Amino acid sequence: MVFRFLFLSLFLGAAAAAPVKTDLVEAELVAERTAAEPGKTLTVALRLKIVPHWHTYWRNPGDSGEPTALRWKLPAGWSAGAIQWPAPRRLPAGPLMNFGYEDEVLHLVDIAVPPDAAGVPARAAGTAKLAAHATWLVCNPERCIPEEGDLVLEVPVGVGAASEHAAAIVRTRTALPAKAHDLRLSATRSNAGVELEIDPPPRAAVFFPFEAGKIHNAGEQVYDGKVLKIPKAPQPVGAFTRVAGLLVTGPQAIEIDVPVKGAVTGALTGGLSSLALAALFAFAGGLILNLMPCVLPVLSIKILGFAQQGGTLDRGVVLDRGAMRRHGVLYALGVLVSFLAFAALLVVLQSFGSAIGWGFQLQSPVFVAMLALLFLALALNLSGVFEFGALGYLPRVKNADAEAFLTGVLAVAVASPCTAPFMGAALGYALAGGAADALAVFTALGAGMALPYVVLAWNPQWLRWLPRPGAWMVRFKQLLALPLYATVVWLGWVLALQSGVLAGASDWEKFTLEKIQRYEQQGKSVFVDYTAAWCVTCQVNKQLVLSRPDVEQALRSSGLVLLRADWTRRDEEITRALAALGRKGVPVYAIYRPGQEPELLPELLTRDTVLAALRTSKESPE
Amino acid sequence: MKRFLLLFLGFLFINSNPVLAVNPGQPAPDFTLTDVTGKTVKLSDQKGKFVVLEWVNPDCPYVQKHYNSANMQNLQKEYGGRQVVWLTINSTREGHSEFKSPQQMGGWMKEKGGAPAATLLDRDSKVGKSYGAVTTPHMYVIDPKGSLVYVGAIDDKRSTNVADVKTAKNYVRIALEESLAGKPVSTASTSPYGCTVKY
Secondary structure: OHHHHHHHHHHOOOOEEOOEEOOOEEEEEEEOEOOEOOOOEEEEEEEEEEOOOOEEEEEEEEOOOOOOEEEEEOOOOOEEOOOEOOOOEEEEEOOEEEEEEEOEEEEEEEEEOOOOOOOOOOOOOOEEEEEEEEEEEEEOOOOEEEEEEEEEEEEEEOOOOEOOOHHHHHHHHHHOOEOOOOOEEEEEEOOOEEEEEEEOOOOOOEEEEOOOOOEOOOOOOEEOOOEEEEEEOOOOOOOOOEEEEEEEEOOEEEEEEEEEEOOOEOOOOOOEOOHHHHHHHHHHHHHHHOOOOOOHHHHHHHHHHHHOOOOEEEOOEEEOHHHHHHHHHHHHHHHHHHHHHHHHHHHHHHHOOOOOOOOHHHHOHHHHHHHHHHHHHHHHHHOOOOOOOOOOOOOOOOOHHHHHHHHHHHHHHHHOOOOOOOHHHHHHHHHHOOHHHHHHHHHHHHHHHHHHHHHHHHOHHHHOOOOOOOHHHHHHHHHHHHHHHHHHHHHHHHHHHHOOOOOOOOOOEEOOHHHHHHHHHOOOOEEEEEEOOOOHHHHHHHHHHHOOHHHHHHHHHOOOEEEEEEOOOOOHHHHHHHHHOOOOOOOEEEEEOOOOOOEEEOOOOOHHHHHHHHHHHHOOOO | OHHHHHHHHHHHHHHOOOOOOOOOOOEOOOOEEEEOOOOEEEHHHHOOOOEEEEEOOOOOHHHHHHHHOOHHHHHHHHHHOOOOEEEEEEOOOEOEOOOOOHHHHHHHHHHHOOOOOEEEEOOOOHHHHHHOOOEEOOEEEEOOOOEEEEEEOOEOOOOOOOOHHHHOOEHHHHHHHHHHOOOOOOOOEOOOOOEEOOO
């Protein structure tokens, strides 16, 4: 105690700051410790003392107002983090509502002190000057005054002790909204807005959104001890797809981000608004999967077998109509079971909190390697290098039924690299919703994929226009092997990227969430290409559209910051960014403009859509 | 199939907004207000022309930003010259400390060199509330058929800093240019910023 006292008296007055005083607010920078220790973090607070009945604003000010802001000027090598916002209060203004602070508020900022700071020994009188230009809007229900001030805090560099402000700073930090929590939350769309179910239920609950234009700020939030009813914005900006913000439960506040079930997710058509629609898209996506280069060759061989009316030769065995139909059904079953198993796996993994999405299996190098080997085997088989049953280890004739089923499984396995258009939105919807929704959507996907095969198995006469089986079939098979070889080469490339043998060269900046925020704060718009080496649609878009000389030129001159979010390997941050856009897979192309909802481009890009989107951006001269 | 259609229609219904809100695509509520010179202005009389509604309060620093930079006056003049009817509305409740009499309001507009088609007083705040206006400024663009095509902020720089006007993306200008060119408005709703309307 005596020691601490000595220490304090040694440094008291050493950390000096001059408060800026107006008629309404006294603003000052205060530090938690009496000195800045090299290599450590020093917490500094902007303390605003506000006269009674006036208030300043939270990060989302509500119906009007402006958040308090800091622009730092620090010594070289020092850096300041973002403002850590305490939970705000609801401040009614007539029929409107603001979110902010009264009396006194501390805005904590963590300042990283470089290890070689000032280079002075602990006891020498080296000080660092931490300066910030602060702007705040101070209002009462009658009027608003924008104010600003240049604040300076001189701190000695060295080993310090807790300052006289430490207690207040620690108190503020303890009360900051918690990022982690053990509540189970689920949000459901209702007529009036969103109903948030909280389990176990707290005594009280109030929600503060991070984004404007989602909730009706002044609307009453009714909490019945279990469910919090959050009214939607009367003038919405963008769709209310996530309950993202602070949940204040009495003295505690937590950060939450819960997807809204039945919410409109951003998609090519402006969003899927219902399970039925999502299923419809999934069904269409399933149909299209059949035409993807990874699936078509495998299925073509089987379908060629239908060419002979009334019966077909399957590896030397003439199948009658009944057997063919049975095989068709078994194939469909194989497809459905595989998709459902996949869906179940996704649901289970998600319930354990894994951040995953469609295509996540391709983030595993082992899976990619196995897939490459499978494709290689199939390709060699088609070129006639060696012959074996589609799944050669199976005793042939007896288990022809099993083979039909396994062909379905195989078709799903080889389809996984090909995310057909529409599927991104449908799967995003499925995974954002409950388990039942996910299963329904995946069932529709499987049904769509199996349908053409089943139809042809039922009506082989529809293939009568095909020439009679003969030498041309061998040639055709060899031709079909080509896309499979291409797939093997491509999977090899993916594998090389994953293992770091190849570095993905590009002049795009690497994506981080923090970068988006930083650029937005600087008033810059950002174009993010969410992609992965294993995503066919992504590569097609890149080759045919984004890498075109004229599009590249337009991107460069658009003034947009170009970020590439490479999801080839697992990446929590990208998964979260995708989730914020209502998506669970790639490709996603998003333009983030300051103060606006991100704009999503279609999953299948064309030169014109990209150029049009860039033109809109250009109209804001940055 | 019938069930699917019913389900589909059901979702359409659920997703539609309640009538209380005024949003792009919806008809603009009609009103009749008196301007600072005593003239009566009726919105439905303006059918056939584009109309801009601008919510104003001379005491609000955000309004001052756009008048001290001449941004608002320039828009009023430019689009007034292109057959757009610009109506500036003050919905400050009579009795509020910032309420302006017709003389005060007219004098202020004259001093600022503003050129709206009319400066209107909404003394009982009814019109402001019927439009869901929450801030000053809060901007609405109405097409010749009387439907709203833009609702929200004047621009994307949410500040009181006059210097920001030059670099801001002006949503009202974009909405008017697109509308006048017969194109749909690309950004039809944004979050407005400013002072609360003094209801």
